[in-house]
Each structure stands twice: as structure tokens, then as C-alpha cells.
Amino acid sequence: MPLTVIAILCLQTVQAPPAAPAPALTARDSAFHVLNRLAYGPRAGEADSLAKAGVMRWIDQQLDPDHVPDPGLAEREKQFKILDYNRSDLAGRYRDAVRERQRMQREGRDTPDSIVMRSPGPMRELRDLGGELQQLAVVRAAVSERQLREVMVDFWTNHFNVFVGKGQDRFLLPSYIEETIRPHALGRFEDLLIATARSPAMLFYLDNAQSVAPGSMPPQRRPPPITFGPFGRPRFGGDPFGRRFGMNDADRQRQRQRQPTGINENYARELMELHTLGVDGGYTQQDVINVARVFTGWSIESPERGSGFVFRDWAHDRGNKIVLGQTFKDAGEDEGIRLLKFLANQRATMHHVSAKLCTRFVADDPPDGCIDAAVAAWQKTNGDIRAVLRAIFTSPDFWAPQAFQTKVKTPLEFVVSAVRAAGVDPDTTPRLAGLVARLGEPLYQQPAPTGYAETEEHWVNSGALLARMNAAMVIARECSSVQPLPDHARLVEAINQQLLGGTMSAHTRDVILEQIVDISDPMQARAMAVGLALGGPDFQKQ
Amino acid sequence: MTISRRVFVKAGGLALVSLGLDPLFLARAAFAAAPRPGSPTTRPILVCLFQRGAVDGLNMIVPHGERTYYDDRPRIAIPATDVVDLDGHFGLHPGLASLKELWDNKSLAAIHAIGSPDSTRSHFDAQDYMESGTPGVKSTADGWVNRYCQHDREHADTPFRAVGFGPQLPRILAGSAPSLAIDDLQAFGIRAPQDAARDRLTRAFEELYEGAGTGLLASSSQEGFEAVQLLKRANPMQYRPEHGADYPPGRLGKTLLEIAQLIKADVGLEIAFADCSGWDTHVNQGSSDGQLAARLKELGLALAAFNRDLGDRMRNVVLLTMSEFGRTIRENGNSGTDHGHATAMLVLGGPVNGGRVLGRWPGLAMEQRFEGRDVAVTTDFRDLFGEILARHLGATDLSAVFPGFSLDPGKFVGAIRS
Numbered sequence: 001m002p003l004t005v006i007a008i009l010c011l012q013t014v015q016a017p018p019a020a021p022a023p024a025l026t027a028r029d030s031a032f033h034v035l036n037r038l039a040y041g042p043r044a045g046e047a048d049s050l051a052k053a054g055v056m057r058w059i060d061q062q063l064d065p066d067h068v069p070d071p072g073l074a075e076r077e078k079q080f081k082i083l084d085y086n087r088s089d090l091a092g093r094y095r096d097a098v099r100e101r102q103r104m105q106r107e108g109r110d111t112p113d114s115i116v117m118r119s120p121g122p123m124r125e126l127r128d129l130g131g132e133l134q135q136l137a138v139v140r141a142a143v144s145e146r147q148l149r150e151v152m153v154d155f156w157t158n159h160f161n162v163f164v165g166k167g168q169d170r171f172l173l174p175s176y177i178e179e180t181i182r183p184h185a186l187g188r189f190e191d192l193l194i195a196t197a198r199s200p201a202m203l204f205y206l207d208n209a210q211s212v213a214p215g216s217m218p219p220q221r222r223p224p225p226i227t228f229g230p231f232g233r234p235r236f237g238g239d240p241f242g243r244r245f246g247m248n249d250a251d252r253q254r255q256r257q258r259q260p261t262g263i264n265e266n267y268a269r270e271l272m273e274l275h276t277l278g279v280d281g282g283y284t285q286q287d288v289i290n291v292a293r294v295f296t297g298w299s300i301e302s303p304e305r306g307s308g309f310v311f312r313d314w315a316h317d318r319g320n321k322i323v324l325g326q327t328f329k330d331a332g333e334d335e336g337i338r339l340l341k342f343l344a345n346q347r348a349t350m351h352h353v354s355a356k357l358c359t360r361f362v363a364d365d366p367p368d369g370c371i372d373a374a375v376a377a378w379q380k381t382n383g384d385i386r387a388v389l390r391a392i393f394t395s396p397d398f399w400a401p402q403a404f405q406t407k408v409k410t411p412l413e414f415v416v417s418a419v420r421a422a423g424v425d426p427d428t429t430p431r432l433a434g435l436v437a438r439l440g441e442p443l444y445q446q447p448a449p450t451g452y453a454e455t456e457e458h459w460v461n462s463g464a465l466l467a468r469m470n471a472a473m474v475i476a477r478e479c480s481s482v483q484p485l486p487d488h489a490r491l492v493e494a495i496n497q498q499l500l501g502g503t504m505s506a507h508t509r510d511v512i513l514e515q516i517v518d519i520s521d522p523m524q525a526r527a528m529a530v531g532l533a534l535g536g537p538d539f540q541k542q
Numbered sequence: 543m544t545i546s547r548r549v550f551v552k553a554g555g556l557a558l559v560s561l562g563l564d565p566l567f568l569a570r571a572a573f574a575a576a577p578r579p580g581s582p583t584t585r586p587i588l589v590c591l592f593q594r595g596a597v598d599g600l601n602m603i604v605p606h607g608e609r610t611y612y613d614d615r616p617r618i619a620i621p622a623t624d625v626v627d628l629d630g631h632f633g634l635h636p637g638l639a640s641l642k643e644l645w646d647n648k649s650l651a652a653i654h655a656i657g658s659p660d661s662t663r664s665h666f667d668a669q670d671y672m673e674s675g676t677p678g679v680k681s682t683a684d685g686w687v688n689r690y691c692q693h694d695r696e697h698a699d700t701p702f703r704a705v706g707f708g709p710q711l712p713r714i715l716a717g718s719a720p721s722l723a724i725d726d727l728q729a730f731g732i733r734a735p736q737d738a739a740r741d742r743l744t745r746a747f748e749e750l751y752e753g754a755g756t757g758l759l760a761s762s763s764q765e766g767f768e769a770v771q772l773l774k775r776a777n778p779m780q781y782r783p784e785h786g787a788d789y790p791p792g793r794l795g796k797t798l799l800e801i802a803q804l805i806k807a808d809v810g811l812e813i814a815f816a817d818c819s820g821w822d823t824h825v826n827q828g829s830s831d832g833q834l835a836a837r838l839k840e841l842g843l844a845l846a847a848f849n850r851d852l853g854d855r856m857r858n859v860v861l862l863t864m865s866e867f868g869r870t871i872r873e874n875g876n877s878g879t880d881h882g883h884a885t886a887m888l889v890l891g892g893p894v895n896g897g898r899v900l901g902r903w904p905g906l907a908m909e910q911r912f913e914g915r916d917v918a919v920t921t922d923f924r925d926l927f928g929e930i931l932a933r934h935l936g937a938t939d940l941s942a943v944f945p946g947f948s949l950d951p952g953k954f955v956g957a958i959r960s
Contacts, residue, residue, distance in 0.1 A: 105825040166666040266680055273681055447670055447713055450683050460758045462701045462766030463722040469747050470733050507753030515746045532746055537754035
């Protein structure tokens with residue numbers, strides 16, 4: 001790929017975009033563009049300093065996040081209790097919450113959730129932790145110096161979506177984010193794919209945990225150890241939520257009927273359709289079935305044992321399986337690993353994932369050029385995500401003027417970029433995450449395995465836009481990045497430079513000036529002007 | 543109007559901005575030709591109510607003529623003396639007694655043994671399938687109501703066409719056709735402490751977005767401000783239910799009252815969607831009284847109030863209840879019921895072929911059950927939803943709404959009068 005090499009060399013020496021079809025972006029516009037796409041928008045003054053220091057150098061640093069110091073975030077993370085709990089701790093808390101709910105039902109106090117949630121107790125605690133989990137994502141996006149990594153964490157969280165509201169995923173999601181997604185966000189695609197396949201959160205979400213070879217039976221159960229629950233009542237081991245307490249014959253029969261009796265295709269299908277090959281990736285229903293057979297036995301330990309990954313040998317289908325013409329002979333757990341590596345390196349996978357990355361970074365309908373560049377880098381490096389990203393960031397399509405300020409921000413991007421631009425200091429309360437939710441993107445709460453969409457038609461509608469305007473006014477009240485200048489013309493120009501990178505349209509400027517003309521209090525004028533700027537059309541784009 | 547207003551606004555915006563004319567003003571003028579708030583339209587309306595948590599269809603529409611029902615539910619069956627009999631075989635739970643009048647005047651029907659062909663007993667999966675309209679297929683990105691709106695563009699002339707009541711857009715409304723989530727009708731629009739400040743801020747944003755050019759941002763924001771204006775004219779703060787309708791306290795009553803308001807405001811509502819929860823009765827479900835009875839009583843009172851409040855307007859309204867699955871025939875060890883298969887749904891309104899229990903009753907004998915424990919599904923939920931879309935809303939092609947499912951009018955249960 002000599003062209004790419006030349007482009008990189010060229011960029012590193014002159015620190016300006018390559019000679020793309022003219023007119024090229026100015027150095028400042030380039031910095032603004034990069035901060036909008038590779039980061040969650042510029043903080044006040046950041047576009048200028050980046051233009052001076054060199055855009056490509058910054059991109060290189062962002063691609064190597066371990067060498068970017070981030071003490072501010074480390075300090076902030078200490079305030080989040082959710083990071084102190086491991087999967088078992090959270091499983092215990094979930095169990096307590098379920099018990100509380102059952103107790104209330106037994107006592108005939110099954111009141112609507114809103115009332116329960118207001119009184120202290122395990123249910124309330126679990127809900128508060130859920131709020132922290134969402135807010136943590138917003139805070140990291142807002143304050144981390146490793147911006148590209150946060151962007152990629154969000155990208156992969158959606159690519160490998162897990163819905164936090166499905167049963168055990170309520171407590172499995174934090175470790176999914178911390179241990180599965182974050183460490184691999186800028187690593188190799190293959191490793192990330194394997195990590196998600198083995199994660200309890202995904203195994204539960206897409207039902208692979210209960211996929212067993214037809215006719216297979218668990219080995220004879222030993223009598224469960226008796227433990228003592230609250231109030232000294234005996235409880236039986238292996239029962240996550242106390243449901244088997246007081247089991248009668250009918251219950252036991254029901255339990256047997258609930259034993260999974262065959263393969264479950266959900267994970268197999270989404271693995272190929274969404275995670276790897278793409279919907280037109282050339283696989284058949286028979287391939288789906290055979291992939292499901294490969295993953296029989298990939299399951300989760302009981303919550304008492306920590307809800308970790310387990311391979312259940314007894315549930316594994318021992319026959320040969322053919323997937324996309326390739327035979328996978330019986331090799332137990334290793335079969336699945338081999339299949340994942342095989343899928344990760346299919347041409348269709350490279351294209352599908354590269355096109356999604358280009359949709360995120362370049363345009364809603366990305367040109368072929370950047371996708372081809374990404375695929376070539378993928379092929380050359382065996383799926384090194386950093387190399388793939390570098391190829392996108394150095395492709396002419398990324399720097400084309402038609403890519404500049406033309407993508408509508410997602411709700412998360414809108415809220416976080418507004419917070420960064422206005423210099424708002426986010427706290428641990430789920431306030432900002434609540435704003436993101438109100439704009440239509442409650443984090444981790446997308447039920448469909450597609451994850452949240454990247455393109456504007458999913459985010460721009462009349463109700464959501466009104467909500468963005470309201471959110472902008474809320475954020476503007478805490479603005480600290482613009483001085484409350486008494487001279488309105490100077491105030492609006494400062495907002496243009498600090499918040500909009502100099503892209504404010506003449507129309508926007510006129511409307512804001514007209515709206516604040518009779519506001520004499522500088523603080524109020526600033527709040528109004530900043531709110532209109534953040535809620536107006538210019539700031540919706542990146 | 544033969545041209546949809548949405549198309550008109552977009553085309554008008556494109557053509558007239560360059561002449562310095564105000565496209566929003568023209569849009570309003572165009573809309574003035576449509577019926578004004580307060581004058582009833584004849585547009586058919588569908589209201590969907592999702593009973594999340596899987597309602598026990600057997601205790602909602604009680605098969606009191608079945609011996610097995612009483613044998614399998616010694617503690618939670620509704621005694622025959624308490625059941626509000628409908629046809630000698632089925633009856634209403636006494637909590638729903640307020641609906642008997644609607645049954646008698648033939649505007650209420652029940653569909654029994656309805657559900658999904660997918661056997662999942664997971665709330666999440668089953669709700670997902672009922673909202674995506676594609677049982678067994680998880681990756682469907684949009685909901686069936688949205689697909690109907692995408693497909694049928696004839697009514698796409700108002701931001702209030704499809705409204706979900708709640709803080710977020712529900713799955714069933716998700717997709718590329720515009721739809722609105724309204725958490726609180728009175729707070730819809732730009733928020734500010736006083737009316738004057740709110741009007742001013744609304745005008746300011748409206749002006750800002752007039753500079754947004756022509757794309758989706760421009761057209762969607764125009765629709766948003768139109769919606770705010772329409773609603774302001776309808777004046778929801780002043781709303782009083784009519785005909786002595788008395789909505790029960792709580793979220794469900796408030797939501798149905800807001801839906802009635804929006805219908806009467808004549809802002810072009812075609813499909814409204816709302817949730818009501820609390821149906822997952824694993825423990826102490828109760829019988830004629832108790833947990834489920836309390837929920838059903840609230841539901842019955844809310845539906846009766848909604849019907850009374852709308853009065854003559856119910857001529858064009860169909861209200862449909864749905865739930866992801868039913869519950870086990872046999873009660874469990876905790877005087878509750880576990881996740882089952884088929885359940886019952888209600889349809890209410892002027893166009894309804896009421897006064898009967900529709901669908902084929904499979905019976906409760908062991909060999910008639912699904913997997914030996916649950917009520918078998920004899921009506922695919924898509925056959926009912928499809929019938930309502932086709933015969934009530936006038937949808938012409940349902941293959942895009944329920945992909946992979948061939949709808950056969952021969953399988954319609956006859957919920958809508960033809």
C-alpha cells in the first residue's frame with residue numbers, strides 16, 4: 001500500500017491533510033474534525049492547540065493509549081462504587097434484590113416499581129448501581145485523555161451489544177464492559193471476538209448458555225449442599241434465586257421440563273450476521289445450525305460459583321460440523337476457538353466490520369475508498385484494530401471537505417461533546433446519563449443485538465430534537481468555558497470559537513444576538529446564548 | 543389532502559427558502575385546510591396496551607366451564623359464583639366487571655389461546671418478538687408498528703401519527719418512520735419555568751432551525767415545532783374528561799387520559815402505544831381478590847373510563863391489549879403461576895365485532911396442552927394484529943409489516959366488523 005505510506009509520511013512532515021480533492025481542510029478545521037470524530041468533541045481551546053501541535057502526532061498518540069497519561073480519569077473512577085465490585089459481589093446483590101421482590105409479592109405488597117425504588121433496600125441499591133454504570137460511561141467519554149479508546153469502547157459495546165435488562169445480564173454487564181470490551185478495544189479483532197464469545201454476559205444474552213447437544217444429559221446430580229439463608233432457613237445450593245425452595249414433585253417435574261433439550265441458534269446466527277460476516281456474508285441456515293453445534297457446552301457457572309465461563313463437556317455435540325465448507329472435527333472447547341478465528345479472518349468479516357467503522361468515522365454512507373483501505377490494512381496485519389483505524393484516518397475520504405461537519409451526532413456524542421465544550425464537570429449521579437437516555441439512547445438498554453445505530457435517520461426526529469434543545473439549555477446553565485462577557489458581539493464570537501470551532505453560521509449568530517439583546521445580566525445572557533448554540537443545528541453535526 | 547403534508551413541507555422548504563419566504567408559515571397555512579382541533583375526524587385510530595410481565599389469560603378471561611381449570615388451580619381459580627359470565631363457558635374476572643356493559647353492547651371482544659409460535663418462556667425474548675413482529679428472529683431492527691408507518695405513507699402528515707407514551711420510544715415504534723415518545727403530554731415541547739419564557743425560547747429555536755437548510759434536521763425540527771403549536775392550540779392543561787368518565791388513579795389511568803386528550807385534539811394520531819406492568823404473578827397471585835385482581839380492576843376501570851370519555855369518537859377507535867405469553871395452567875407451590883404459552887387479548891371499540899370470545903379454544907386436557915403444561919396457541923398474534931391493520935386501519939400490504947409470515951384473511955379471527 002505505497003499510497004498509504006506516502007500519505008502517512010507526508011502527514012507526519014507537514015502536519016496537514018493529504019492532497020485530497022481540493023479544497024482541503026485548513027489546519028484548524030482538520031483539528032476540529034479529528035476532535036469530533038476520534039474524540040467526543042473539542043474542549044475549549046483544544047482545536048487551536050491541536051492544530052499547532054500537529055494533528056497526526058495526536059492521532060498516533062491516541063492509537064497508543066497506554067502511553068497517554070490519564071490521572072484525571074483515574075482519580076474520577078475512584079468515586080464509582082460499581083468498580084469496587086466483582087461479578088460475584090454483584091450476583092449477590094442481584095440475588096438480594098430478587099429475594100426482596102419475592103418477599104414483597106408474598107406479603108401482597110407488589111407495588112409499582114417506582115414506589116419500591118424510592119425506599120432504601122436491595123432493589124434500590126441495584127438500581128443505583130445500574131445508574132452508576134451508565135454514568136461511568138458518560139464520565140469516561142467526557143474526561144478521559146484517551147479519547148479514541150473511549151470512542152472505540154462505545155463502538156464495540158454496540159457492535160457486540162448485550163441488553164442489561166435481560167435477567168442475569170443485570171449483574172453480568174459491568175464485568176463485560178471492564179474485562180471483555182475495554183481491554184480489547186484497540187487490540188486484535190480476533191481476540192475481541194473470542195473474549196465476547198466466552199463472556200458470561202453474551203452467553204446469557206444470546207442464550208448459548210443453554211444450548212446443548214440433543215439428547216445430552218447432565219451427569220448425575222449430587223445432593224446439593226444445604227446452606228442457610230436469611231433468618232436461618234435452609235436453602236439449597238445451586239439455586240440462584242431461591243426459586244427451588246420448597247420444591248414439590250410438580251415443581252421438580254417442571255424443573256426437568258425446563259432443562260434445555262437441544263441447540264439454541266441465537267448466538268450462532270448473530271455471530272455471523274452481526275458480529276462477523278454480515279447479513280449478506282454468504283452463510284446458510286445449515287451453517288447457522290452447525291455453528292450452534294460447535295458452541296454446544298459453552299455455558300456459565302452458577303452465580304454461587306461466580307458466574308464465570310464454563311465448558312460443559314457433557315453438553316457438547318461430538319459430531320463433525322461443516323461451516324462455510326470448512327470441516328470442524330470434534331475437539332471440545334477448542335473447536336469454538338478455531339471457528340471464531342476462522343470467522344474473524346473471512347473477507348466478508350473484514351468488509352462488514354470495516355464498513356461499520358467507516359460509517360462511524362467518515363460518513364453515514366461511507367465511500368468505497370476508505371473501506372478498501374481499511375480492509376487492506378486488516379488483511380496485512382491479521383486484524384490489528386489500530387492498523388485498520390490508521391488506514392481510515394489516513395484515507396482521503398476521511399479528510400474530504402464533504403466529510404466535514406456532515407454527520408449528525410448520536411445522543412451520547414451530543415451530550416458528551418456539549419459537556420466538554422461547555423466545560424461542565426460531570427459527577428457520579430446519573431444526571432448526564434439520564435439526558436442521554438431522554439434523547440433516545442439509554443446506555444446498555446438496547447434490547448436488539450444490533451446495538452444502537454450510527455446513522456442520522458435513527459436519531460433525528462421531532463421529539464428527539466426538542467429533547468436535544470432542552471438538554472442544551474440544562475447543560476448551558478453550568479457553562480464555564482466562556483466568560484460572561486457583557487459585550488454581546490464578543491460573547492457570541494467567543495461561543496463560536498470555543499464551542500463551535502468557528503463553524504457558527506451567520507444565521508445562527510444573528511438569531512442568538514437578537515435573542516439576548518434585551519438581557520442585561522451577563523450570566524443570563526451567557527446561559528441563553530450557550531444554550532441556543534448547543535441546541536441549534538450547527539452543534540448537532542460533527 | 544391528496545399530497546401528504548410532510549411531503550409538502552419538505553418540497554416547499556426546498557423551493558421557497560431561496561425566495562425568502564417562510565416555509566413554516568406556509569406549512570401552517572396548508573394545515574389550516576385540515577380539520578381544526580375540536581372537530582372530530584373519521585381517521586381510524588389504534589391504541590395498543592402492552593401488559594408487560596405475561597398476564598394470566600386464564601384468570602382474565604376465565605374458562606369456568608372447564609373442570610380441569612378448577613382441578614389444577616385449587617387456590618387461585620376464580621369461583622364460578624364470582625365469575626362475570628359471558629357465554630356460559632367463559633367469563634370475566636370480577637375485577638373486570640366494569641367491562642361487562644361494553645361486552646353487552648358488542649364493542650368488546652376477547653381472543654383466547656393467542657400467542658407466539660416461538661416457544662420461548664423468556665419475558666425479554668417474547669416481548670421482543672411481539673414488538674418486532676418477527677418471532678424467532680432477533681436481529682429485526684425495527685418494530686411492526688413502525689414498519690406499518692414506513693409502508694403506509696398516506697397518513698405521514700403529522701408528527702403525532704405514532705406516539706409511544708413513556709420516557710423512551712418502545713421497540714414496537716422503533717424504526718425509520720417518524721414516531722414520538724411522550725412522557726408527559728403537558729410538558730411536551732421546550733421547557734421553561736414560565737409560559738412567556740417558554741414561548742420565547744420556542745420561537746428562538748424555531749428561528750435557529752430555519753437556518754438548518756434542507757436535510758432531516760430541518761424537516762424534523764419543523765415537525766417538532768408544528769407539534770408544539772398543534773398541542774398548544776389543543777390546550778392540554780385545560781383538559782377535563784367528558785361524560786362523567788372517572789379514570790382510576792395511577793400511571794395507567796393517566797396514560798389513557800392523555801391518549802384520549804390527544805385523540806380529541808385531532809392532531810392526526812393514528813397509533814398510540816402504552817405499557818402497563820405488574821402481571822408477572824409467580825407468587826400469591828390471588829383469586830377473586832388479591833394481586834392480579836387489583837391489577838385487573840385498575841385495567842377495567844381505566845378502559846371503561848377511556849371508552850366513556852371518548853363517547854362517539856369510539857366509532858373510529860380500536861383498543862388492543864397484548865401480553866408476551868400466558869401462564870401455566872396449574873398453579874405453582876407459591877400460589878402463583880409460572881411462565882406459560884398462550885394468553886388472552888382484548889379488543890375494544892366501535893369497529894369491534896364484540897360480545898364474543900374469538901379464536902379456537904384448544905381445551906385444557908393434558909393432551910391438548912402445549913408441552914404438557916400450557917394453553918396451546920391456536921391464533922398467531924400476527925393474525926390478530928394483521929387483521930386490525932388491514933380491516934381497521936386499511937393497510938393494503940402486510941407482507942412488509944410481518945416479513946416472512948404470509949397473512950391469510952381466512953385465518954383472521956373476525957375481531958373487526960367487516
